[in-house]
Amino acid sequence: MIPVEEAVRIIQDAVRPTERTETVPLLESRGRVLAADAVSDVEIPPFRRVTMDGYAVIAADGAGAFEVVEDVPAGVFPRVRLTPGKVAKVMTGAPLPEGADAVVPVEDTGGYVRVGQKADIKKPVGTGKNFAAQGEDVKMGDTVLAAGTFIRPPEMALLASVGCDPVPVYRLPRVAMLATGDELVDPTQKPGLGQIRNTNTYAILGQLQALGIKPDLLGVGRDNDHSLTEKLAQGAAYDFLIVTGGVSEGDRDLVPAALEAQGYRLLVHKVRVKPGKPLVFGASDDGRFVFGLPGNPVSSMVAFELFAGPALRRYCRVPGRLVNMVDVVVGFDFSRKNAGRQEYLPVNVTTSNGEYLARGVGYHGSGHFAALTRANGLIMLPVDRKEVKSGTMTLARLFEW
Amino acid sequence: MIPVEEAVRIIQDAVRPTERTETVPLLESRGRVLAADAVSDVEIPPFRRVTMDGYAVIAADGAGAFEVVEDVPAGVFPRVRLTPGKVAKVMTGAPLPEGADAVVPVEDTGGYVRVGQKADIKKPVGTGKNFAAQGEDVKMGDTVLAAGTFIRPPEMALLASVGCDPVPVYRLPRVAMLATGDELVDPTQKPGLGQIRNTNTYAILGQLQALGIKPDLLGVGRDNDHSLTEKLAQGAAYDFLIVTGGVSEGDRDLVPAALEAQGYRLLVHKVRVKPGKPLVFGASDDGRFVFGLPGNPVSSMVAFELFAGPALRRYCRVPGRLVNMVDVVVGFDFSRKNAGRQEYLPVNVTTSNGEYLARGVGYHGSGHFAALTRANGLIMLPVDRKEVKSGTMTLARLFEW
Numbered sequence: 001m002i003p004v005e006e007a008v009r010i011i012q013d014a015v016r017p018t019e020r021t022e023t024v025p026l027l028e029s030r031g032r033v034l035a036a037d038a039v040s041d042v043e044i045p046p047f048r049r050v051t052m053d054g055y056a057v058i059a060a061d062g063a064g065a066f067e068v069v070e071d072v073p074a075g076v077f078p079r080v081r082l083t084p085g086k087v088a089k090v091m092t093g094a095p096l097p098e099g100a101d102a103v104v105p106v107e108d109t110g111g112y113v114r115v116g117q118k119a120d121i122k123k124p125v126g127t128g129k130n131f132a133a134q135g136e137d138v139k140m141g142d143t144v145l146a147a148g149t150f151i152r153p154p155e156m157a158l159l160a161s162v163g164c165d166p167v168p169v170y171r172l173p174r175v176a177m178l179a180t181g182d183e184l185v186d187p188t189q190k191p192g193l194g195q196i197r198n199t200n201t202y203a204i205l206g207q208l209q210a211l212g213i214k215p216d217l218l219g220v221g222r223d224n225d226h227s228l229t230e231k232l233a234q235g236a237a238y239d240f241l242i243v244t245g246g247v248s249e250g251d252r253d254l255v256p257a258a259l260e261a262q263g264y265r266l267l268v269h270k271v272r273v274k275p276g277k278p279l280v281f282g283a284s285d286d287g288r289f290v291f292g293l294p295g296n297p298v299s300s301m302v303a304f305e306l307f308a309g310p311a312l313r314r315y316c317r318v319p320g321r322l323v324n325m326v327d328v329v330v331g332f333d334f335s336r337k338n339a340g341r342q343e344y345l346p347v348n349v350t351t352s353n354g355e356y357l358a359r360g361v362g363y364h365g366s367g368h369f370a371a372l373t374r375a376n377g378l379i380m381l382p383v384d385r386k387e388v389k390s391g392t393m394t395l396a397r398l399f400e401w
Numbered sequence: 402m403i404p405v406e407e408a409v410r411i412i413q414d415a416v417r418p419t420e421r422t423e424t425v426p427l428l429e430s431r432g433r434v435l436a437a438d439a440v441s442d443v444e445i446p447p448f449r450r451v452t453m454d455g456y457a458v459i460a461a462d463g464a465g466a467f468e469v470v471e472d473v474p475a476g477v478f479p480r481v482r483l484t485p486g487k488v489a490k491v492m493t494g495a496p497l498p499e500g501a502d503a504v505v506p507v508e509d510t511g512g513y514v515r516v517g518q519k520a521d522i523k524k525p526v527g528t529g530k531n532f533a534a535q536g537e538d539v540k541m542g543d544t545v546l547a548a549g550t551f552i553r554p555p556e557m558a559l560l561a562s563v564g565c566d567p568v569p570v571y572r573l574p575r576v577a578m579l580a581t582g583d584e585l586v587d588p589t590q591k592p593g594l595g596q597i598r599n600t601n602t603y604a605i606l607g608q609l610q611a612l613g614i615k616p617d618l619l620g621v622g623r624d625n626d627h628s629l630t631e632k633l634a635q636g637a638a639y640d641f642l643i644v645t646g647g648v649s650e651g652d653r654d655l656v657p658a659a660l661e662a663q664g665y666r667l668l669v670h671k672v673r674v675k676p677g678k679p680l681v682f683g684a685s686d687d688g689r690f691v692f693g694l695p696g697n698p699v700s701s702m703v704a705f706e707l708f709a710g711p712a713l714r715r716y717c718r719v720p721g722r723l724v725n726m727v728d729v730v731v732g733f734d735f736s737r738k739n740a741g742r743q744e745y746l747p748v749n750v751t752t753s754n755g756e757y758l759a760r761g762v763g764y765h766g767s768g769h770f771a772a773l774t775r776a777n778g779l780i781m782l783p784v785d786r787k788e789v790k791s792g793t794m795t796l797a798r799l800f801e802w
Contacts, residue, residue, distance in 0.1 A: 026588055027618075030607045030802075044771070046597055051697070051768055053649050073624060074696075075583025077595035092649055093584050093696060095595050137771045144771060152802040153607030154773035157600035157698055160588040161770075182476025183494050187427060187561040194478035194496050196447055199558035206431045206554030217428075223474060248454050248493055295475075295493060296452065297558055322750060322777060322799060323724040349723060367452055369562075370445070370538045370545060372555035376723060398723060401431075401553040 001272045003383070004342045007279065007307060010267050014283045015311040018170050026165035029151045031212045033170045033317040038145040040162040043135035047077075048096035052130040055087040055109060055119050056100035062124040068115050072097060087119050096131045103130035138162070150319050173239035173315050175215040177204055178231050180245040180255060181295060184220045199369065200244035200300050204293070207304050208242075210401045211312055215242070229258055236262035239288060239315075242308060245295030248278040255292050256280055264290050271307075272383060274341040275299035275366035279307060297369035302344050302378065305399065321400055328396040330379065332360035335387035342383055346375035349396050358396050375399070402673045404784070405743045408680065408708060411668050415684045416712040419571050427566035430552045432613045434571045434718040439546040441563040444536035448478075449497035453531040456488040456510060456520050457501035463525040469516050473498060488520050497532045504531035539563070551720050574640035574716050576616040578605055579632050581646040581656060582696060585621045600770065601645035601701050605694070608705050609643075611802045612713055616643070630659055637663035640689060640716075643709060646696030649679040656693050657681055665691050672708075673784060675742040676700035676767035680708060698770035703745050703779065706800065722801055729797040731780065733761035736788035743784050747776035750797050759797050776800070 002010075021035040050056070056072070066087040070080040074093035082088060082099030089112055090096065090103055102125045106112060110120030138144055144158050151159070151167070159167055184198040185191050198220055208215050218235055221228035223246065232255070235241035246255035247269075256266060264282030271279045276299045280292030291308045293300040313320065328349055336343065347358035361374040377398040381388060388394065403411075422436040451457070457473070467488040471481040475494035483489060483500030490513055491497065491504055503526045507513060511521030539545055545559050552560070552568070560568055585599040586592050599621055609616050619636055622629035624647065633656070636642035647656035648670075657667060665683030672680045677700045681693030692709045694701040714721065729750055737744065748759040762775040778799040782789060789795065 026603060027606060030610050042592060042598075044597075045768065046592060047595065049597075049768060051766065073583055075585070075595060075624075093582055093597070093646075132766065132768050136765075137769055145774065149774075152774075152800070153604045153611070153702060154770055154776070156607045157604035157702070157770050158774050160600045160603040161598050163588050163591065163598060165588040181494055182474055184476070187564050187566040190564065191443060191447060194448065194476060196445075196450075196494070197443075197562050197564065199561045202427060202561040203554045203558035205428060206557045209431050210554070223476075245494075301554060301558075322752060323727060326724060327755065351723060354728065364537075365452065365533065367446065367450060367533050368538055369555055369558050373546065373550075373553075373559050375555070399553070 001270045001277065002268065004271055004273050004306065007268045007271045007281070008310070011281050011307055011311050012314060014267060015289060015315050017317045018173065018315050020171040021168055022171045023166040023168050026156060026159055026167050029156060029159065029167040029169060030153070032151050032167070034145055034147055034149040034151060035168040035170045036147050037143045038159055038162055038164045040138045040140055040142045040144050042162060043140050044138035044161055045132045045134060045136060048134050049132045050090045050092055050094045050096055050103050050130065051132055052103050052105045053092050054090060054103045054105040054130065055121060056082060056090045056097050057087045057102055057104050057121060057125065058082060058084055058100060059102040059125055059127040061085060063121050065118040065120050068113060068117055068119050070097065071115050087121065101127045105130060148317060170317055172213055173312065175208060175213050175240045175242065176218050176235040176238040177201060177208070177215045178218040178221055178235050178241065178243045180221040180223065180228060180243060182223050199297050200295065203297060203301050203369070204242055204244065204304060206401070207301065207309060211309065211316070211318065213312065223254060228254060232258050232262055236288065240312065241290040242293065243290065244293045244300045247280045247292040247294060259290055259292065272341045273306070274343040276303035276306065277341065279303050281307065296366040298372060299366040301369070301372060305378070324398050324400060325395050326356045326398065327393055328356040328358035328379065330388050330390055330392050330394055331357050333388070333390050339384050339386045343381040344378040345381070346372050347377055347379050347396060348374050349377045349398065356396065402671045402678065403669065405672055405674050405707065408669045408672045408682070409711070412682050412708055412712050413715060415668060416690055416716050418718045419574065419716050421572040422569055423572045424567040424569050427557060427560055427568050430557060430560065430568040430570060431554070433552050433568070435546055435548055435550040435552060436569040436571045437548050438544045439560055439563055439565045441539045441541055441543045441545050443563060444541050445539035445562055446533045446535060446537060449535050450533045451491045451493055451495045451497055451504050451531065452533055453504050453506045454493050455491060455504045455506040455531065456522060457483060457491045457498050458488050458503055458505050458522060458526065459483060459485055459501060460503040460526055460528040462486060464522050466519040466521050469514055469518055469520050471498065472516050488522065502528045506531065549718060571718055573614055574713065576609060576614050576641045576643065577619050577636040577639040578602060578609070578616040579619040579622055579636050579642065579644045581622040581624065581629060581644060583623050600698050601696065604698060604702050604770070605643055605645065605705060607802070608702065608710060612710065612717070612719065614713065624655060629655060633659050633663055637689065641713065642691040643694065644691065645694045645701045648681045648693040648695060660691055660693065673742045674707070675744040677704035677707065678742065680704050682708065697767040699767040699773060702770070702773060706779070725799050725801060726796050727757045727799065728794055729757040729759035729780065731789050731791055731793050731795055732758050734789070734791050740782070740785050740787045744782045745779040746782070747773050748778055748780050748797060749775055750778045750799065757797065
C-alpha cells in the first residue's frame, strides 16, 4: 500500500498531456483545448466601428442643426467624407465615415431624419466618442489565443472573428469502459438469485461524460470464462481502459495478471485510501493506460475522482474549476477505530451567509452508493486521524459534475 | 429602463419550469432532470452481500482451522447452509451463505484453500462484519429518487440499480438562435469592406451548450430585406428564440416590432444595465419566449448570463452550481462618470491561500470581446456607485462554463 499522494504522483508522472491533435468544427469546439496559436487575418475592429446608433459628426461642430449627407447602416461602407457642418446617420456596427471624429447618440438628438434634411444635434460630444478605433482590439497577425487555451464561449467568439474554423484542438483520449463480475446483469434485466444490476458502468460513464469524454462501453467481463481476457484485450487497444471490479484480493480477481498480459506495467496496486484501496494503475510502453477501480460502487466513483479523473484531465489539458475546494464547518460526528488509511467521506455541502456547512449523508460503507446521490463533495481524514467532530472546520472537495 | 432585479423578476415570473417530459436512454440521462419518482423493483443489496474477499464464518467459532464447504464467487448463489466449524470461501459481491454471520477478510487468514481443505482463520471477527444486510440501502417499492432530481453520475448508478432505463426526464426546450446584421459574414468567409465576421452565434451557442442545450442555428437575418421577418417567423416556432442585434434605438432596429408581429408581448425592453441595456424579453400567450440580446458581443454574452441563462435553467429545472459567487479582493481601480446603470465588469479571478483576487482584463467597452477570453467572472457596480478601489472586497459572479 502506498499513500494517496504517492499514487497521484506516479499517475501524473506517467500520464503526460497529449500531443495528438485533430480539427473540429468551430460549432463543436467548446470544452476542447486549442492545439495551435490562433492568428488573426483581420484587424478588430476592421474599421472605425460605431458603437451607438446616432449621427456621425465632427465634434468641433458642437450642437446645432446640420445637414444629413448619408445614411450608413451596419454592413455598408460610407461613401461621403464628412466636412464641417455635415453629419451622417450611423447605426451600431457601421463604419464611421471619413472626416467624422465622434458619434452623437440618437437620444441626444431630435431623432432620425432623412438624407438631405437637417438633424437636430442637441448635445455636443467629445472627439473619439462612441466609436472604436480600427485594430483597437486585434492587429493583423496577432496571436489572439495561444495553443493550450481552453475553449469557452468567448474563445469561440474570438476564433470566429479571426476565421479559425475548423479549429485545431488536442485529441480527446479514446477510452474504453469494462465492468467485471459474474453477478452483474444489465439495468433492463431483472436480477435473478445472487445477481445485481450493473451500476458501475453508468456511474463511470457519467464521470467520463462530465470530462467531455465519450467512452466505448465494452459491457461486462465474466470472471469464469474467456470473456474477461477477450474484453481486456479489446480494451487494451484504447488510450485509456477503465475496468471496475476484479482487482481486490480474491483468488478470482484475475484482472491485475490479465492486465500485465496485455502489456501494462502495474505502477500502482493498492493505495492507503478508504474507500478505493485495491486501485490498480498501469501503463504500457506505447503510451496506453489502465485504471482498475474497485468493484464497490462508492469505491469506484471515489477512486475515479481521486485518480482517474485528474489523469484524464491532464492528458486532455483541461483545467480544473477555479473553486473545487471550500472550507466547510462539519455538521456531524464521525469516528473510526482503524486510522491506517486516508479516508474520504461523502458529504452534502450547503451554503448560508457565505459559510459552507458539510452535512452527513447517512453513508455506511463503500457499497452504499445511494448515499452519494445526497452528496456533492468529500471530506478527508488523513492517516492517524480517528475522528471528526461536529463544528470543526475542514476542506471539502466538491464534485465537478 | 427598468432595474436589473425587476427585469429578472419579470422574466422568472413568465418562464415557469416545464411540465413536458420525454424518455431518454439511461446512458444519455446525465444533466437531465427526472420527471417521475424512480421506484425500486428490487432490494439493495438483494441478499446479504459480502463486502470483503475472505471466508464466510460463524463468528462465535473464533480463530482456528475450519473445513471449507463451498466456494461462492460473485454471481453464484450458495447452496450449503453453514454449521458450526465450517466456513465458505466468498468473494466481494457474493451472497453470504445461510448460517454465516460474518466474513473474515482473506488477509486475516492463511489464504485461500480448496473446498474440502481446512482454512486457517487467524483472527476472530465480530458478528455482522464485512457484509451488508439485505435491503439495507433500498427496500422494494421505495422511491429512490424523487421527480425533480438532477441526474449526475451517482443518480445514473442508482437508476441503473432499480432498472430505470429508459429514464423519464423533463424535455429540454427547443431553442433557435438568430444573429442579425447586414455587416455579418460567416467565420469561414473573409470580411469585405464594412463587414465583420459573425461572432455572437458562436458565443451564444457555447453558452447554450454549457446548459446542455443544442440550439438550431437560423443563420443571419439581414436588416434590409425580407430575411429578418422570415427568419423571425421561423424562430417563433421554437420554445425559445434568441436573437442578437437589432434591438437598440436605430431606425433600422426592426426586431422589437417584428417580434410583436410574431405574437410576442414585449415584457422587458431596456434594462438599467451596462453592458446590455437594449435587452428585449417577450412571451407569447402559448408559452413561447424570445430574448433579444444587444448586438455588441460582450453585451450579448453578459445579457445572456444575467437574463437568458437563468431563465433557461429555470425552464429546464437545472440547479445552479453550489459556488457561483465568491468574495474577491479587487486588484484594480475603476471609475465612471455616469453611474445611472448597474454595471458589470469582466474580471479574472484567481485564488491563493484561500483568498480570491479579481484582476482587470483590460476591458474597454462592449465591443471588446477579446477581453472576455481573459475573464472568468464579473463584478458588479450598483447604480450610483461611481468607483471601485483596488484592495476593497466585492462579490464576483463566476461564469459557469
